[in-house]
Amino acid sequence: MENLKGDERGQMILLFAFVVVIVILTLSYVYAQNIIAGVESSRAMLAFPKEEIRNLQFIQQNYKDNLSEVNLQIQTLCAKNGWVCYIGLNKIEFKSVEVDYCEGDEC
Numbered sequence: 001m002e003n004l005k006g007d008e009r010g011q012m013i014l015l016f017a018f019v020v021v022i023v024i025l026t027l028s029y030v031y032a033q034n035i036i037a038g039v040e041s042s043r044a045m046l047a048f049p050k051e052e053i054r055n056l057q058f059i060q061q062n063y064k065d066n067l068s069e070v071n072l073q074i075q076t077l078c079a080k081n082g083w084v085c086y087i088g089l090n091k092i093e094f095k096s097v098e099v100d101y102c103e104g105d106e107c
Contacts, residue, residue, distance in 0.1 A: 067087065070087065071086065071087045074087060
């Protein structure tokens with residue numbers, strides 16, 4: 001038993017094991033934070049639909065061209081039956097009005 005009291009090799013092994021555990025825990029915490037940041041940024045990207053807006057702009061730009069092609073095809077089909085057909089594009093305008101109402105002397 002006297003030989004075991006002066007032996008410090010076991011203490012060094014435990015100390016190095018403790019240091020390794022601390023390093024592993026720190027790395028896992030940093031990794032978890034990176035995953036959380038990635039999830040939040042992907043949610044932000046999903047929240048703003050810029051690709052859908054680009055698709056709508058593309059559809060709107062090509063709408064007149066597509067409508068004129070469809071109109072020619074319909075006129076050709078109707079002409080085979082002796083009919084006169086035309087598809088027109090009406091312009092639609094949207095207007096927005098904001099009304100603020102205030103009652104009393106505070107206005």
